[in-house]
Amino acid sequence: AQKVTQAQTEISVVEKEDVTLDCVYETRDTTYYLFWYKQPPSGELVFLIRRNSFDEQNEISGRYSWNFQKSTSSFNFTITASQVVDSAVYFCALSEDGDDKIIFGKGTRLHILP
Amino acid sequence: NAGVMQNPRHLVRRRGQEARLRCSPMKGHSHVYWYRQLPEEGLKFMVYLQKENIIDESGMPKERFSAEFPKEGPSILRIQQVVRGDSAAYFCASSPRGPYEQYFGPGTRLTVT
Numbered sequence: 038a039q040k041v042t043q044a045q046t047e048i049s050v051v052e053k054e055d056v057t058l059d060c061v062y063e064t065r066d067t068t069y070y071l072f073w074y075k076q077p078p079s080g081e082l083v084f085l086i087r088r089n090s091f092d093e094q095n096e097i098s099g100r101y102s103w104n105f106q107k108s109t110s111s112f113n114f115t116i117t118a119s120q121v122v123d124s125a126v127y128f129c130a131l132s133e134d135g136d137d138k139i140i141f142g143k144g145t146r147l148h149i150l151p
Numbered sequence: 152n153a154g155v156m157q158n159p160r161h162l163v164r165r166r167g168q169e170a171r172l173r174c175s176p177m178k179g180h181s182h183v184y185w186y187r188q189l190p191e192e193g194l195k196f197m198v199y200l201q202k203e204n205i206i207d208e209s210g211m212p213k214e215r216f217s218a219e220f221p222k223e224g225p226s227i228l229r230i231q232q233v234v235r236g237d238s239a240a241y242f243c244a245s246s247p248r249g250p251y252e253q254y255f256g257p258g259t260r261l262t263v264t
Contacts, residue, residue: 041193070251082194082242082255089251128193132250137207138184138196139250 039064041131043142050119051150058114058145060129066090068134071105071112076144077125085127088112116147124149153177155245155256156225163262170230170237172259176245183226184253185218188240199250200226233263 040063050056062071073085086096088105096103100117116123126144156175164170176183181202186194199207200220211218215233220226230237240260244253 074255080240080260081257084255087251130193134251137199137250138210139186139194139253141186141193141195143191143193 039066039069039131039133039136039140041129041140041142043127043129043145045145046143047146047148049148049150052121053118055115055117056119056147056149058116058127058129058147060112060114060142062110062112062129062131064110064131064133066133066135070132070134072128072130072132072139073103073112073114074128074130074141075125076128082128085114119149121149121151123147155180155243155254157241157243157256157259159259160257161260161262163264164233165264166234167232170233170261170263172228172230172241172243172261174226174228174243174245174256176226176243177247177254180245180247180254182246182249183220184244184246184250185226185228186242186244188242188258190239194242197228230261233261235263237261238263 042061069090071088075083102115104113126146128144130139130141132139183200185197188194196210198218215231217229240258242258243256246253
Protein backbone atom coordinates (compact mmCIF):
# COMPACT_ATOMS: atom_id res chain seq x y z
CA ALA A 38 0.00 0.00 0.00
CA GLN A 39 1.17 3.49 -0.69
CA LYS A 40 1.48 5.95 2.13
CA VAL A 41 3.12 9.29 2.86
CA THR A 42 4.02 10.31 6.39
CA GLN A 43 4.88 13.82 7.46
CA ALA A 44 5.60 13.39 11.13
CA GLN A 45 5.99 17.10 11.85
CA THR A 46 2.55 18.58 12.21
CA GLU A 47 3.71 22.10 12.91
CA ILE A 48 7.08 23.86 12.99
CA SER A 49 7.99 27.37 14.05
CA VAL A 50 11.35 28.96 13.32
CA VAL A 51 12.69 32.47 13.42
CA GLU A 52 13.28 34.21 10.13
CA LYS A 53 16.65 33.46 8.50
CA GLU A 54 16.96 30.09 10.17
CA ASP A 55 17.19 26.95 8.08
CA VAL A 56 14.37 24.44 8.40
CA THR A 57 13.93 20.88 7.16
CA LEU A 58 10.56 19.28 6.57
CA ASP A 59 10.57 15.50 6.75
CA CYS A 60 8.75 13.12 4.45
CA VAL A 61 8.76 9.34 4.56
CA TYR A 62 6.92 7.28 2.00
CA GLU A 63 5.87 3.67 1.48
CA THR A 64 5.40 1.97 -1.85
CA ARG A 65 5.87 -1.47 -3.36
CA ASP A 66 6.51 -0.08 -6.81
CA THR A 67 9.98 0.45 -8.22
CA THR A 68 8.75 3.28 -10.41
CA TYR A 69 7.06 6.17 -8.67
CA TYR A 70 7.01 9.95 -8.41
CA LEU A 71 7.45 12.17 -5.38
CA PHE A 72 6.18 15.70 -5.06
CA TRP A 73 6.22 18.68 -2.76
CA TYR A 74 3.46 21.30 -2.79
CA LYS A 75 3.08 24.53 -0.88
CA GLN A 76 -0.30 25.76 0.33
CA PRO A 77 -0.08 29.39 1.48
CA PRO A 78 -2.79 30.97 3.65
CA SER A 79 -4.68 31.96 0.49
CA GLY A 80 -5.39 28.27 -0.01
CA GLU A 81 -4.18 27.45 -3.49
CA LEU A 82 -1.77 24.61 -4.13
CA VAL A 83 1.63 25.59 -5.49
CA PHE A 84 3.74 22.91 -7.17
CA LEU A 85 7.35 22.91 -5.97
CA ILE A 86 9.01 19.79 -7.31
CA ARG A 87 8.47 16.38 -8.85
CA ARG A 88 11.10 13.68 -8.66
CA ASN A 89 10.98 10.21 -10.20
CA SER A 90 12.28 7.16 -8.38
CA PHE A 91 15.24 6.68 -10.68
CA ASP A 92 16.67 10.10 -10.06
CA GLU A 93 18.27 10.25 -6.63
CA GLN A 94 20.23 13.39 -7.26
CA ASN A 95 19.57 16.11 -4.76
CA GLU A 96 17.94 19.20 -6.15
CA ILE A 97 18.53 22.83 -5.30
CA SER A 98 16.38 25.71 -6.41
CA GLY A 99 17.32 29.01 -4.84
CA ARG A 100 16.73 28.70 -1.10
CA TYR A 101 14.96 25.36 -1.53
CA SER A 102 16.66 21.99 -1.62
CA TRP A 103 15.45 18.42 -1.60
CA ASN A 104 17.19 15.30 -0.34
CA PHE A 105 15.88 12.07 -1.86
CA GLN A 106 17.15 8.87 -0.22
CA LYS A 107 15.66 5.60 -1.44
CA SER A 108 17.51 3.63 1.23
CA THR A 109 15.42 5.31 3.92
CA SER A 110 12.36 6.05 1.74
CA SER A 111 12.65 9.72 2.50
CA PHE A 112 12.27 12.87 0.49
CA ASN A 113 13.09 15.76 2.79
CA PHE A 114 12.74 19.44 1.97
CA THR A 115 15.02 22.15 3.33
CA ILE A 116 14.45 25.89 3.23
CA THR A 117 17.63 27.87 3.76
CA ALA A 118 17.52 31.36 5.27
CA SER A 119 13.77 31.17 5.78
CA GLN A 120 11.54 34.17 5.15
CA VAL A 121 8.15 35.12 6.49
CA VAL A 122 6.66 34.48 3.04
CA ASP A 123 7.63 30.82 3.42
CA SER A 124 4.91 30.45 6.06
CA ALA A 125 2.50 27.89 4.65
CA VAL A 126 1.43 24.28 4.84
CA TYR A 127 3.74 22.02 2.89
CA PHE A 128 2.59 18.70 1.48
CA CYS A 129 4.70 15.78 0.40
CA ALA A 130 3.01 13.41 -2.06
CA LEU A 131 3.53 10.16 -3.95
CA SER A 132 2.21 8.70 -7.18
CA GLU A 133 2.94 5.17 -8.30
CA ASP A 134 3.54 4.50 -11.96
CA GLY A 135 0.33 3.39 -13.61
CA ASP A 136 -1.83 4.67 -10.79
CA ASP A 137 -4.32 7.43 -11.32
CA LYS A 138 -3.88 9.42 -8.19
CA ILE A 139 -1.46 11.34 -6.06
CA ILE A 140 -1.34 10.33 -2.40
CA PHE A 141 -0.75 13.27 -0.10
CA GLY A 142 0.70 13.41 3.38
CA LYS A 143 -1.18 15.34 6.04
CA GLY A 144 1.08 18.32 5.66
CA THR A 145 3.44 20.29 7.86
CA ARG A 146 2.37 23.76 8.90
CA LEU A 147 5.42 26.03 8.88
CA HIS A 148 5.46 29.32 10.76
CA ILE A 149 8.31 31.71 10.06
CA LEU A 150 8.47 34.26 12.84
CA PRO A 151 9.83 37.75 12.11
CA ASN B 152 -2.11 29.65 -21.40
CA ALA B 153 -4.60 29.99 -18.59
CA GLY B 154 -4.27 27.63 -15.67
CA VAL B 155 -6.89 25.29 -14.31
CA MET B 156 -10.00 27.25 -13.43
CA GLN B 157 -12.48 26.36 -10.78
CA ASN B 158 -15.72 28.08 -9.92
CA PRO B 159 -17.13 29.13 -7.73
CA ARG B 160 -14.22 29.77 -5.40
CA HIS B 161 -16.52 29.78 -2.40
CA LEU B 162 -19.88 28.09 -2.13
CA VAL B 163 -22.29 28.08 0.77
CA ARG B 164 -25.12 25.59 0.86
CA ARG B 165 -27.68 24.64 3.45
CA ARG B 166 -28.02 21.03 4.50
CA GLY B 167 -30.04 19.11 1.93
CA GLN B 168 -29.24 21.36 -1.01
CA GLU B 169 -27.18 20.42 -4.03
CA ALA B 170 -23.66 21.67 -4.72
CA ARG B 171 -22.19 21.88 -8.20
CA LEU B 172 -18.48 22.52 -8.56
CA ARG B 173 -16.97 23.31 -11.95
CA CYS B 174 -13.50 22.71 -13.27
CA SER B 175 -12.13 23.91 -16.60
CA PRO B 176 -8.86 22.13 -17.37
CA MET B 177 -5.89 23.75 -18.99
CA LYS B 178 -6.06 23.97 -22.75
CA GLY B 179 -5.09 20.69 -24.35
CA HIS B 180 -5.53 18.68 -21.15
CA SER B 181 -7.89 15.74 -21.40
CA HIS B 182 -7.35 14.24 -17.93
CA VAL B 183 -9.16 15.66 -14.92
CA TYR B 184 -8.82 14.69 -11.26
CA TRP B 185 -10.85 15.76 -8.25
CA TYR B 186 -9.49 15.82 -4.71
CA ARG B 187 -11.06 16.77 -1.39
CA GLN B 188 -9.25 18.46 1.47
CA LEU B 189 -10.99 18.27 4.82
CA PRO B 190 -9.96 20.85 7.44
CA GLU B 191 -6.42 20.29 8.71
CA GLU B 192 -5.95 17.33 6.39
CA GLY B 193 -4.09 16.55 3.19
CA LEU B 194 -5.80 16.17 -0.13
CA LYS B 195 -7.55 12.89 -0.84
CA PHE B 196 -8.21 11.57 -4.32
CA MET B 197 -11.84 11.26 -5.33
CA VAL B 198 -12.15 10.60 -9.04
CA TYR B 199 -10.25 10.58 -12.34
CA LEU B 200 -12.00 11.36 -15.59
CA GLN B 201 -11.21 11.67 -19.24
CA LYS B 202 -13.60 13.18 -21.75
CA GLU B 203 -16.96 11.43 -21.35
CA ASN B 204 -15.45 8.66 -19.24
CA ILE B 205 -14.94 7.97 -15.57
CA ILE B 206 -11.64 6.13 -15.32
CA ASP B 207 -11.25 5.70 -11.57
CA GLU B 208 -13.82 6.65 -8.95
CA SER B 209 -12.34 4.62 -6.12
CA GLY B 210 -12.17 7.66 -3.85
CA MET B 211 -15.73 8.84 -4.35
CA PRO B 212 -18.25 8.35 -1.56
CA LYS B 213 -20.77 5.79 -2.72
CA GLU B 214 -23.80 8.00 -2.28
CA ARG B 215 -24.68 11.58 -3.16
CA PHE B 216 -21.48 12.29 -5.09
CA SER B 217 -21.11 12.16 -8.86
CA ALA B 218 -18.73 13.56 -11.44
CA GLU B 219 -18.74 14.08 -15.15
CA PHE B 220 -16.47 15.47 -17.83
CA PRO B 221 -18.57 15.99 -20.94
CA LYS B 222 -17.30 16.28 -24.46
CA GLU B 223 -17.89 20.02 -24.32
CA GLY B 224 -17.64 22.18 -21.25
CA PRO B 225 -16.13 21.87 -17.82
CA SER B 226 -15.95 18.91 -15.52
CA ILE B 227 -18.63 18.96 -12.84
CA LEU B 228 -18.49 17.51 -9.35
CA ARG B 229 -22.02 17.23 -8.00
CA ILE B 230 -22.93 16.67 -4.38
CA GLN B 231 -26.58 16.01 -3.67
CA GLN B 232 -28.28 16.59 -0.33
CA VAL B 233 -25.18 18.08 1.23
CA VAL B 234 -24.38 17.47 4.90
CA ARG B 235 -22.08 19.37 7.26
CA GLY B 236 -19.37 16.76 6.78
CA ASP B 237 -19.13 17.74 3.10
CA SER B 238 -17.65 21.09 4.11
CA ALA B 239 -14.17 21.03 2.61
CA ALA B 240 -11.97 22.43 -0.11
CA TYR B 241 -12.39 20.63 -3.41
CA PHE B 242 -9.48 20.79 -5.79
CA CYS B 243 -9.45 19.91 -9.44
CA ALA B 244 -6.30 19.04 -11.34
CA SER B 245 -5.73 18.52 -15.04
CA SER B 246 -3.04 16.76 -16.97
CA PRO B 247 -2.04 16.33 -20.59
CA ARG B 248 -0.97 12.74 -20.17
CA GLY B 249 -1.14 11.23 -16.71
CA PRO B 250 -1.18 11.60 -12.95
CA TYR B 251 2.48 12.49 -12.54
CA GLU B 252 1.99 15.83 -14.24
CA GLN B 253 -1.07 17.32 -12.57
CA TYR B 254 -1.74 21.03 -12.47
CA PHE B 255 -4.04 22.08 -9.67
CA GLY B 256 -6.74 24.69 -9.72
CA PRO B 257 -7.28 27.19 -6.89
CA GLY B 258 -9.97 25.05 -5.27
CA THR B 259 -13.61 25.56 -4.30
CA ARG B 260 -14.33 26.00 -0.64
CA LEU B 261 -17.70 24.47 0.20
CA THR B 262 -19.37 25.40 3.45
CA VAL B 263 -22.51 23.59 4.49
CA THR B 264 -24.60 25.42 7.09
